[in-house]
Amino acid sequence: MATTTAPSPTPAPKTNRIGLQVLDYRGGKTTLCAGCGHNAISERIVDAMYEMGVKPERVAKLSGIGCSSKSPAYFMSRSHSFNSVHGRMPSVATGAMLANRNLLALGVSGDGDTASIGVGQFIHLMRRNLPMIYIIEDNGVYGLTKGQFSATADMGSTLKSGVINDLPPIDTCAMAIQLGATFVGRSFSGDKKQLQSMLKAAIAHKGTVMLDVVSPCVTFNDHDGSTKSYKYMKDHEEPLQEVSFVPVFEEIDVEYDPGTTVEVTMHDGSRLRLRKLEEAYDASSRIESVHRLMQAHEKGEVLTGVFYLDTHAPSFIDMLNLTDEPLATLPESVTRPGREVLEEVMKELM
Amino acid sequence: MATTDVVPQEASGQLGQKRIVNDMSIQVATVNGSGSQSSNTVLLRSLFKMGIPVSGKNLFPSNIAGLPTWYTIRANKDGYIARKKEIDVLVAMNAETATDDVMSLTPGAAVLYDQPLNLSSLRDDLVFYAVPYDKLVAPVCPEAKLRKLVKNMIYVGVVARLLEIEMAEVENAVAKQFAKKAKAAALNLAAVKAGYEYAASNLTKHDPFVVKRMNKTAGKIIIDGNAAAALGCMFAGVTVVAWYPITPSSSLPESLIDYMKDYRIGKDGKATFAIVQAEDELAAVGMVIGAGWAGARSMTATAGPGISLMAEFTGLAYYAEIPGVIWNIQRVGPSTGLPTRTAQCDVLSTAFLSHGDTKHILLFPSSPAECFSMAQDAFDLAEHFQTLVFVMSDLDLGMNNWMSEPFAYPEKPINRGKVLTKEDLEARGGFARYKDVDGDGIGYRTLPGTDHPAAAYFTRGSGHNEKSGYSERPDDFENNMERINKKFETARSFVPRPEVTGSGKEKIGILAFGTSHWAITESRDQLRNEYKIETDYLRLKAYPFTREVQEFVEQHERVYVVEQNRDSQMASLLKLDLDAKLLTRLRSINHIHGLPLDARSVTDELMSMEGK
Numbered sequence: 001m002a003t004t005t006a007p008s009p010t011p012a013p014k015t016n017r018i019g020l021q022v023l024d025y026r027g028g029k030t031t032l033c034a035g036c037g038h039n040a041i042s043e044r045i046v047d048a049m050y051e052m053g054v055k056p057e058r059v060a061k062l063s064g065i066g067c068s069s070k071s072p073a074y075f076m077s078r079s080h081s082f083n084s085v086h087g088r089m090p091s092v093a094t095g096a097m098l099a100n101r102n103l104l105a106l107g108v109s110g111d112g113d114t115a116s117i118g119v120g121q122f123i124h125l126m127r128r129n130l131p132m133i134y135i136i137e138d139n140g141v142y143g144l145t146k147g148q149f150s151a152t153a154d155m156g157s158t159l160k161s162g163v164i165n166d167l168p169p170i171d172t173c174a175m176a177i178q179l180g181a182t183f184v185g186r187s188f189s190g191d192k193k194q195l196q197s198m199l200k201a202a203i204a205h206k207g208t209v210m211l212d213v214v215s216p217c218v219t220f221n222d223h224d225g226s227t228k229s230y231k232y233m234k235d236h237e238e239p240l241q242e243v244s245f246v247p248v249f250e251e252i253d254v255e256y257d258p259g260t261t262v263e264v265t266m267h268d269g270s271r272l273r274l275r276k277l278e279e280a281y282d283a284s285s286r287i288e289s290v291h292r293l294m295q296a297h298e299k300g301e302v303l304t305g306v307f308y309l310d311t312h313a314p315s316f317i318d319m320l321n322l323t324d325e326p327l328a329t330l331p332e333s334v335t336r337p338g339r340e341v342l343e344e345v346m347k348e349l350m
Numbered sequence: 351m352a353t354t355d356v357v358p359q360e361a362s363g364q365l366g367q368k369r370i371v372n373d374m375s376i377q378v379a380t381v382n383g384s385g386s387q388s389s390n391t392v393l394l395r396s397l398f399k400m401g402i403p404v405s406g407k408n409l410f411p412s413n414i415a416g417l418p419t420w421y422t423i424r425a426n427k428d429g430y431i432a433r434k435k436e437i438d439v440l441v442a443m444n445a446e447t448a449t450d451d452v453m454s455l456t457p458g459a460a461v462l463y464d465q466p467l468n469l470s471s472l473r474d475d476l477v478f479y480a481v482p483y484d485k486l487v488a489p490v491c492p493e494a495k496l497r498k499l500v501k502n503m504i505y506v507g508v509v510a511r512l513l514e515i516e517m518a519e520v521e522n523a524v525a526k527q528f529a530k531k532a533k534a535a536a537l538n539l540a541a542v543k544a545g546y547e548y549a550a551s552n553l554t555k556h557d558p559f560v561v562k563r564m565n566k567t568a569g570k571i572i573i574d575g576n577a578a579a580a581l582g583c584m585f586a587g588v589t590v591v592a593w594y595p596i597t598p599s600s601s602l603p604e605s606l607i608d609y610m611k612d613y614r615i616g617k618d619g620k621a622t623f624a625i626v627q628a629e630d631e632l633a634a635v636g637m638v639i640g641a642g643w644a645g646a647r648s649m650t651a652t653a654g655p656g657i658s659l660m661a662e663f664t665g666l667a668y669y670a671e672i673p674g675v676i677w678n679i680q681r682v683g684p685s686t687g688l689p690t691r692t693a694q695c696d697v698l699s700t701a702f703l704s705h706g707d708t709k710h711i712l713l714f715p716s717s718p719a720e721c722f723s724m725a726q727d728a729f730d731l732a733e734h735f736q737t738l739v740f741v742m743s744d745l746d747l748g749m750n751n752w753m754s755e756p757f758a759y760p761e762k763p764i765n766r767g768k769v770l771t772k773e774d775l776e777a778r779g780g781f782a783r784y785k786d787v788d789g790d791g792i793g794y795r796t797l798p799g800t801d802h803p804a805a806a807y808f809t810r811g812s813g814h815n816e817k818s819g820y821s822e823r824p825d826d827f828e829n830n831m832e833r834i835n836k837k838f839e840t841a842r843s844f845v846p847r848p849e850v851t852g853s854g855k856e857k858i859g860i861l862a863f864g865t866s867h868w869a870i871t872e873s874r875d876q877l878r879n880e881y882k883i884e885t886d887y888l889r890l891k892a893y894p895f896t897r898e899v900q901e902f903v904e905q906h907e908r909v910y911v912v913e914q915n916r917d918s919q920m921a922s923l924l925k926l927d928l929d930a931k932l933l934t935r936l937r938s939i940n941h942i943h944g945l946p947l948d949a950r951s952v953t954d955e956l957m958s959m960e961g962k
Contacts, residue, residue, distance in 0.1 A: 024803075028820075056803075057799065057800065057803070057806065073808060073820065077806065078806050079806050080797075080798035080799075080805070080806045080808075081808045081809060082643055082810075083809065083810040084636070084639075085662055085663055085666055088633070088636045088662075090633070091592075091634075091636025091637045092637070094592075094626070094636075095590060095636065095638060095640025095644065095646070096643060096644040097644075098626070098640075098641055098646065099644035100644045100797070100798060100799050120633075121633055124628075124629040124633065321619075321621050322621055322624060323620035323621060323622050327589035327623065327641075327646050328589070328644055328645030328646045328797055328799075329797070330587075330589060330622055332587060332764045334622050335587035335614075335622060336587050337614065339759045342581075342585065342757065342759050345581060346571055346756040346757065349572060349573050349756075350569070
């Protein structure tokens with residue numbers, strides 16, 4: 001992604017549009033396994049935030065419990081972060097966004113954290129269309145407790161020990177679309193270009209973005225018989241579109257063919273371009289997107305891309321008619337009504 | 351009956367009978383969903399407006415319509431507003447419970463009953479008045495489907511006539527009750543008058559109970575504790591509220607929604623608050639914690655089962671040091687227990703709620719005025735100590751109508767605690783989130799969104815060092831635990847102090863909290879008047895205990911800890927805190943039948959424990 005580096009006689013470090021280097025978006029050293037998909041996702045987050053020129057101080061990182069939920073410690077140290085309770089990050093994120101509507105909330109969860117213990121809060125988060133990015137780092141197993149199946153594991157997939165999963169998977173994308181999320185997609189930690197474009201579009205969206213990112217667990221779920229392994233993804237990933245993103249602050253250098261590409265204008269004026277690989281697919285239709293997802297399950301494909309996008313639905317902040325200033329820092333003169341109010345109420349009760 | 355305190359008696363006019371003036375309890379027995387609440391409010395308000403101290407207590411089932419409900423109004427010239435154990439005037443409207451209701455009365459009580467119930471043959475030591483409700487309601491209420499509701503206004507008229515309640519006040523109360531519905535007001539008033547006229551021409555007064563105007567309620571208000579709490583929270587500057595409906599707490603956030611819509615919309619027409627009905631109590635407290643972390647004054651309201659569900663999050667908030675206020679409107683046990691009956695049964699579970707070594711600040715309001723004032727105390731303490739604060743109300747306080755002095759406008763400025771701004775960070779060059787800089791155990795925090803490169807810190811449970819870096823080192827953990835404990839010790843001198851009454855020189859001390867206060871006040875008078883026993887009394891307002899609590903126990907040979915639970919929960923908490931040599935001084939008086947505590951039960955139990 002091009003940046004607005006000022007021309008300079010001496011080579012200055014590369015910076016983004018707000019003058020920060022990519023270093024300013026880095027986090028602590030990862031403690032996850034070498035080769036873990038989650039680390040690649042952290043890198044994509046760093047790149048997307050850097051390239052979009054998001055001020056790190058504006059970002060609130062939120063997570064539940066699990067390997068995925070540890071990862072916010074490994075990117076963007078200049079952002080506040082809250083490693084909360086297993087499966088309950090959505091409520092913490094909701095509270096934080098209500099307290100300060102100017103934050104950019106980035107939630108990182110896992111398939112266990114979301115689809116099992118947290119499925120209730122996940123559902124209600126999707127319903128509210130809270131402005132936040134919700135990423136599921138989806139590997140089909142519980143890593144920290146050493147490799148039990150999660151609820152997104154496909155039927156028939158096997159554990160390293162040979163145990164076969166008998167239960168159908170929860171498709172978090174189909175669920176999110178049905179429940180009201182306004183930007184829903186699936187990607188793969190190994191698909192750098194697609195994931196990066198989707199993350200940048202997510203930053204530009206005002207509403208709930210739900211991204212399920214298949215992220216192989218190299219220790220417990222990367223063997224033959226796993227449907228969340230690097231090899232399985234290479235063989236079965238079926239992208240719906242070629243996803244590209246043009247931020248609002250960038251000149252458009254390449255025109256697109258309206259016959260094959262859909263361009264969606266995001267809230268901030270940025271443009272998301274979806275070059276269709278399937279002629280008939282329409283990402284503005286809930287019915288069609290859920291239908292296509294169900295079809296993918298029947299065919300054994302791992303469908304990726306932007307499944308559903310609605311840039312017009314009101315967000316939870318709009319629905320609550322919140323004042324423009326963050327509630328957290330409203331002064332006492334605003335939050336404590338005057339004496340005459342108490343007198344009026346008391347009189348009514350006499 | 352024989353055991354009531356000094357009974358004022360005057361010669362009655364026509365019958366030469368004794369009159370008991372301004373000292374009675376009226377119980378209306380009905381079925382829930384029958385609309386009797388309006389009638390009872392009118393009665394309560396009429397008495398209140400005649401200057402007579404009153405209280406109204408609703409004993410209701412966990413049901414929408416059709417199960418027995420009792421509403422008790424106590425009018426008392428001396429200002430006793432606790433529940434009175436004995437019923438003086440029964441209004442029997444419910445066929446299902448009528449026999450039991452009548453059989454449980456003490457001799458001399460009056461019974462007003464629906465004629466077809468034919469109750470007068472049950473006993474010969476009561477005064478019975480039959481009222482043909484159906485016959486009376488038909489002419490005043492042509493619309494048949496409304497008669498079930500309007501019928502209740504008939505008993506208001508009959509009671510007004512029999513007790514000599516001023517009709518002008520009844521009319522005012524009806525007008526206020528139906529202020530926005532002129533047609534309903536007229537219809538209901540007609541029913542009141544029909545009852546009044548029927549009683550005037552057909553009933554001869556044989557019971558001694560009457561009321562007479564006095565001047566003890568001038569300038570006072572009537573309010574329930576939940577509405578008072580809601581007002582308190584609004585004036586304490588609450589900004590984020592997340593809640594899940596549960597009896598008896600729901601009316602707190604619901605009142606708050608009403609008040610905030612009226613008084614907390616900014617000049618731009620936008621809300622200076624967010625109130626969210628969450629999907630469950632876990633989400634409610636999660637939102638409170640997320641909002642508290644991000645700097646809002648956040649709160650929720652719940653009851654015992656909700657508190658249980660909040661346990662895990664509570665532990666995280668304790669260790670991550672996040673402010674928030676939780677109102678626990680206590681009630682009896684599980685949701686299939688007696689969820690609509692009052693109790694003080696969550697003292698221990700709330701004090702130590704969650705995993706690991708946790709202990710929380712608790713406040714115990716005993717009146718609507720304290721629900722109002724403790725709201726600010728709770729938020730200030732929560733933000734000052736960066737921890738959750740629980741306000742332990744109960745169903746009796748939260749949902750019943752109480753007389754109160756008007757609330758005083760808060761004079762104390764809001765205390766937002768140790769929060770560093772961008773400018774503070776510039777001056778200091780940075781900060782360590784969990785370092786005890788001031789020696790009080792309380793670190794400095796920053797809010798997400800603070801525009802300074804050194805503002806951010808990573809929030810997690812207890813596994814961190816002073817700089818909020820991840821740590822599993824034993825010394826980091828130990829230091830952290832000790833520092834958090836220091837906050838709790840510091841809090842002892844910040845929480846509301848107990849109220850101590852009496853000479854301070856008596857042998858017997860009584861220690862109680864919350865709504866038990868009203869029965870204790872009356873019981874101490876009973877002990878003095880009937881047994882010549884003087885007592886000192888300490889009313890607890892908070893946990894951790896302040897030094898006055900230890901001193902009070904030291905000063906008394908025997909301290910009766912009165913509480914509305916089975917397991918002496920507050921006494922247990924005291925035993926963990928007091929010097930070992932004092933423990934044998936504590937005795938427990940427990941009250942567990944789900945009804946608001948009455949003075950007579952306390953007096954009887956205390957006397958029996960005194961061996962008298």
